Amino acid sequence: MYPFKFHRPATVRQAAGLLGRLEDAKLLAGGHTLLPVMKQRLASPAHLVDLSRIEGLAGIEAKGRSLAVGAMTTHAEVADSGVVRAAIPALADLAGQIGDPAVRHRGTLGGSLANNDPTADYPAACLALDATIVTSKRRIKADDFFQGLFQTALEPDEIIVRVLFPIPKKAAYVKFRNQASRYALVGVFVARRPSEVRVAVTGAGTDGVFRMAAFEQALKARFAPKSLDGLTVPAEGLSSDIHASADYRAHLIGVLARRVVEAANKAV
Amino acid sequence: MTRPSLTKISLTVNGKAISASVDPRTLLVTLLREELGLTGTHVGCDTSQCGACVVHVDGKAVKSCTMLALTADGRAVVTIEGLAAEGAPLHPMQEAFRDNHGLQCGFCTPGMIMTAIDIVNRKGHELDDRTIRDELEGNLCRCTGYQNIVKSIAAGAKAMASA
Numbered sequence: 315m316y317p318f319k320f321h322r323p324a325t326v327r328q329a330a331g332l333l334g335r336l337e338d339a340k341l342l343a344g345g346h347t348l349l350p351v352m353k354q355r356l357a358s359p360a361h362l363v364d365l366s367r368i369e370g371l372a373g374i375e376a377k378g379r380s381l382a383v384g385a386m387t388t389h390a391e392v393a394d395s396g397v398v399r400a401a402i403p404a405l406a407d408l409a410g411q412i413g414d415p416a417v418r419h420r421g422t423l424g425g426s427l428a429n430n431d432p433t434a435d436y437p438a439a440c441l442a443l444d445a446t447i448v449t450s451k452r453r454i455k456a457d458d459f460f461q462g463l464f465q466t467a468l469e470p471d472e473i474i475v476r477v478l479f480p481i482p483k484k485a486a487y488v489k490f491r492n493q494a495s496r497y498a499l500v501g502v503f504v505a506r507r508p509s510e511v512r513v514a515v516t517g518a519g520t521d522g523v524f525r526m527a528a529f530e531q532a533l534k535a536r537f538a539p540k541s542l543d544g545l546t547v548p549a550e551g552l553s554s555d556i557h558a559s560a561d562y563r564a565h566l567i568g569v570l571a572r573r574v575v576e577a578a579n580k581a582v
Numbered sequence: 583m584t585r586p587s588l589t590k591i592s593l594t595v596n597g598k599a600i601s602a603s604v605d606p607r608t609l610l611v612t613l614l615r616e617e618l619g620l621t622g623t624h625v626g627c628d629t630s631q632c633g634a635c636v637v638h639v640d641g642k643a644v645k646s647c648t649m650l651a652l653t654a655d656g657r658a659v660v661t662i663e664g665l666a667a668e669g670a671p672l673h674p675m676q677e678a679f680r681d682n683h684g685l686q687c688g689f690c691t692p693g694m695i696m697t698a699i700d701i702v703n704r705k706g707h708e709l710d711d712r713t714i715r716d717e718l719e720g721n722l723c724r725c726t727g728y729q730n731i732v733k734s735i736a737a738g739a740k741a742m743a744s745a
Contacts, residue, residue, distance in 0.1 A: 320589060320606040320652055342650075349609075349648050350629055362606070366653060390642075394704075414720025416697065417630060419642045420649065494631075496719070 316358040322367055326473055329363050330450045334471035336361045341473065343386060343425035346417055371424070371475065376401050379481055385424025385474040393418060402443070403581060404485035404503070408435050411489055413496050424474040427459070430466050430522060432553070433497040437523040439479070439487065441514035442503035446478040462521050482507050484537070486578035488570045490517075492557055499558055500566040504574045506537050513571060518563040520553045529571055537579065539572040591655040595620070596664030604651045611635045611646035613654075614661055622662040622692045626722070633721030636693040636700075637661045643700035645720070662692035665699075674745045675699050675738035684734030686725035697721050698735040699742075707743035709736050 321339075323329040333339050339361035342348060351357045365371060371386035374395045381401045383392060392398050393410035412418055412426075412435055426436040427447060440447070440456040447454045450473040459467050468474070482505040489501035498517035505512045511533040513526040532541040547567045552560040588603040595618060602617055614620045614637070623646060626634030630648040637646045638660040665673035675698050678684065685691040701709065701717045714732045723731060 315607045318606060319587070320650075322652075342653075345650065345653070346630060346648055349650070353628065364653070414633070415700065415717055416633065416636055416643045416645045416720050419644050 315352045316355065318352075318359055319361045320364065321361060322364045324367060324369075326368060326371070326450050326475060329365060329368065330471050330473055332361070332363050333473070336363075339363055341365055341428070343428075344388065344420040344422040345425075346413070346421045347425065347429050347431065365424075365473075372422075374398055376481075377478075381405070381479045381481060382476050383423055383479065384476045385427075386422050389413070389418035389421045389423075390415070392423065401481050402479055402485060404487050404505075404578070405439055405443075405479060408439050408487040408489075408503070411435065411487075411491070423477060427477070428466060428468060428474055430460055430464050431497070432463050432519060432522040433492075433495075433499075433517045435487070435489065435498055435501055435516060438498075438501050438503040438514040438516040440477065441523055441525060442505040442512045443479045443482060443485065444505075444507065444512060445480070447474055448476045448478060449474050460523050465522075480507065484578040484581060486574045486581055488574040488577060490566055490570060500563055500570055502567060502570040502574045504533070504571070504578050506533075506578060510534060511537060515567055518552050518567060520551055526567070526571070533575065537575065539575045542568070542572055542575070589652060591652060593654050593656060594658045596660055602651070606650065606652055608651040609647055610637070610639075610649045610651050610654050610659070613651040614646060614659070620661050620663050624689055624692060626689065626693075631720070631722065632690070633693040633697060634690050636696040636721065638696060638700065641703065643697050660696075662695060665695070673699075674741035675702075675735070678738030678741055679731075679734040682730050682734040682737055684726070684730045690721060690723045694718075694721050694723065694731055694735075698738055701735065702739045702742050707739045709739045711736070 340359035342362045342364045371384050373384040374397050375382045376397050389409045389412045398406045426434050445456045447459050454467050484506040487503045490499045492499045500518045501516045503514045511530050513529040516523045547564040549560040549564040552563045554560040590603050592601045614623050624634035626632035630645045635647040636643050640657050675695050714735050
């Protein structure tokens with residue numbers, strides 16, 4: 315790891331100020347992506363701005379028709395929360411499948427979203443649930459937030475504060491894990507909302523998380539695995555690597571989409 | 583590049599108050615092993631996969647190779663050395679690993695035991711095989727095939743109830 319200067323602001327405003335003022339500064343949340351890449355010298359920020367001592371960034375609250383989860387809330391807290399389990403059980407299931415128990419004690423929702431790893435789980439939940447990402451400056455809809463591999467709508471001095479998840483009628487997440495990394499080889503999140511059905515796919519796109527419009531249309535007419543009969547997924551635009559070819563990923567999306575709809579129907 | 587300046591931190595390690603001046607880059611595991619001489623916590627993969635470095639921070643199992651020592655400032659850390667005083671009887675989970683032949687080379691064992699106690703803290707004393715195996719996702723063992731580790735944890739969890 316290359317040297318850096320460590321900052322520990324007490325408020326979001328101070329943290330945003332540091333980000334704006336310092337050259338080459340990065341936020342440190344749970345550190346479970348940032349520290350490994352710094353150890354590998356793939357990243358070498360001159361400044362780290364630690365978010366762990368800012369009050370009010372972690373926490374879970376059901377607010378009317380949506381669930382608010384603070385940016386510094388850990389995966390373990392989401393997985394074990396009775397409030398999340400009651401409001402959006404699929405979200406608790408998803409959080410409980412990230413990494414391993416020790417990783418879930420450190421990794422955070424905000425960190426995962428800001429990083430926007432193309433194989434991370436949370437981006438699929440945000441996109442399928444039509445979540446709103448609340449930052450230090452504004453509110454960003456999930457549809458506008460994710461902008462490609464490791465790219466988001468966040469400005470250099472903008473910090474995620476919390477995420478608002480509208481509570482769906484039904485939802486589920488099914489993930490085909492890479493056995494070594496525990497990331498999603500392919501993960502599909504489906505949400506049946508009052509006005510629409512959304513299907514979000516992670517792990518597969520060369521441009522990161524994306525929605526499956528054809529599946530959404532078919533499922534809106536009738537929310538059942540059978541509605542997907544005859545629909546195939548083109549391999550174009552899907553990633554190909556040592557773990558799986560684009561064709562294999564395309565096939566998996568179809569299989570997992572059927573399973574996830576079945577799971578969502580069973581969950582209620 | 584910024585020149586490293588030492589930062590002072592205070593924490594408790596195995597119940598003892600510790601103060602140290604660290605380069606911000608120092609990982610928690612490096613502080614434990616190299617500054618405090620607590621070499622029971624191991625570094626296996628150094629990439630947060632293997633779990634040989636698991637310690638408890640404020641009562642929760644974490645991988646100490648993927649946490650800055652600075653992040654532990656003001657917190658309570660427990661390592662394998664903190665489970666039982668030297669010369670005193672072993673912690674029931676340690677005893678269970680010995681009784682059930684839960685280790686061979688022993689390299690992964692400190693992490694296994696710290697994870698095992700965390701499982702009991704979260705899931706209680708009656709643990710089935712499925713639960714233990716799922717919860718051991720982040721702890722790798724290259725010798726045992728896990729069979730006896732799973733047995734050890736089930737036995738240790740029960741023993742902790744009566745300890």
